[in-house]
Amino acid sequence: MDKxxxxxxxxxxxxTHFYIPWVQIPVIFDIKTRPRNVPTLTGSKDLQTxxxxxxxxxxxVPDELPRIYTTLGVDYEERVLPSITGEVLKAVVAQxxxxxxxxxxEVVSQKINDILTERARQFGLILDDISITHLSFGREFTRAxxxxxxxxxxxxxxxxxxxxxxxxKKAAVIGAEGxxxxxxxxxxxxxxxxxxxxxxRRIEAAEDIAYQLSKSKNVTYLPxxxxxxxxxxxx
Numbered sequence: 001m002d003k004x005x006x007x008x009x010x011x012x013x014x015x016t017h018f019y020i021p022w023v024q025i026p027v028i029f030d031i032k033t034r035p036r037n038v039p040t041l042t043g044s045k046d047l048q049t050x051x052x053x054x055x056x057x058x059x060x061v062p063d064e065l066p067r068i069y070t071t072l073g074v075d076y077e078e079r080v081l082p083s084i085t086g087e088v089l090k091a092v093v094a095q096x097x098x099x100x101x102x103x104x105x106e107v108v109s110q111k112i113n114d115i116l117t118e119r120a121r122q123f124g125l126i127l128d129d130i131s132i133t134h135l136s137f138g139r140e141f142t143r144a145x146x147x148x149x150x151x152x153x154x155x156x157x158x159x160x161x162x163x164x165x166x167x168x169k170k171a172a173v174i175g176a177e178g179x180x181x182x183x184x185x186x187x188x189x190x191x192x193x194x195x196x197x198x199x200x201r202r203i204e205a206a207e208d209i210a211y212q213l214s215k216s217k218n219v220t221y222l223p224x225x226x227x228x229x230x231x232x233x234x235x
Contacts, residue, residue, distance in 0.1 A: 001025040007066050027069055033059045033128050036077060038085040048098040052089055053134035054112070056081060056127055064124030072123070084119045088112060098137055105132065 001007055002024050012026075019026060038054045058077065060068055068076050092112050093101065101108055113130045120127050 001027050001069075007070050009066055011062050011065050013062075027074070029060060029065050029069075029074070031059055031062055031065075033057050034077075036081055037133070038082055039134075040086050040089045042086075042090040042093050044093055044096060044098045044101060046097045048140075049138035050093055050098070050101065051134070051136045052093070052132060054085055054089065055129075055131050055133045056085070056116075057129040058120065058125050058127050061124045061126060068124050076123070076125075080120070080123045080125065084123075085116060088116045088119060091115070101135065105135070108132075 004023065007027075017026075034057070036056050036058060038056060040052045040054065042050050042052065044050050058081065060076070072079050089112065092108060092115065096104065096108060109130070109132050112132070113127075116130055117127045
């Protein structure tokens with residue numbers, strides 16, 4: 001800054017430089033990338049209140065510093081970033097419904113990035129990164145979303161119970177069909193070999209009686225040739 005000729009059109013970089021005391025005043029800018037959070041309250045396409053918080057990494061273009069100092073001043077970010085961020089966010093968010101802002105968040109973020117980068121370039125600023133760190137809606141919409149989620153969960157539970165009952169019915173039908181088929185097969189078996197089955201049951205009964213008698217102390221088994229006699233002793 002020269003008191004006679006005004007702001008110089010060239011930028012002096014880092015290092016040691018000479019200037020005329022009282023006549024020239026150095027104005028030092030930080031050109032490193034710095035973060036800034038910009039909150040914005042706006043509305044969606046379906047008139048829902050949207051609360052957004054945008055995190056921006058910005059830095060000035062070194063060759064644009066004379067124009068930035070002349071038109072905006074040293075606190076240029078305070079004058080530029082809140083205004084252009086709010087303008088771009090309101091314009092972009094108004095194109096989407098509240099549900100689309102959630103499901104298409106990447107698309108919305110990219111669109112905000114493109115438009116905001118172009119707007120910042122007009123003021124001599126470079127935006128290295130733009131990201132949505134916070135996105136929320138009004139109480140009415142949040143309550144409606146919660147009720148919708150609860151209704152969907154109840155519907156899923158009801159559908160599960162219906163499917164469970166249907167499976168039980170199918171299992172009962174299959175079991176009844178199996179029992180019916182088994183009865184048919186048994187009836188056929190009894191018709192073809194009924195006498196053999198009766199003889200088998202008689203032999204099994206005789207074996208059981210013989211086993212019970214052999215365990216008794218009052219029973220004596222006396223073999224006589226091919227025949228056998230059983231003597232039961234009285235007490």
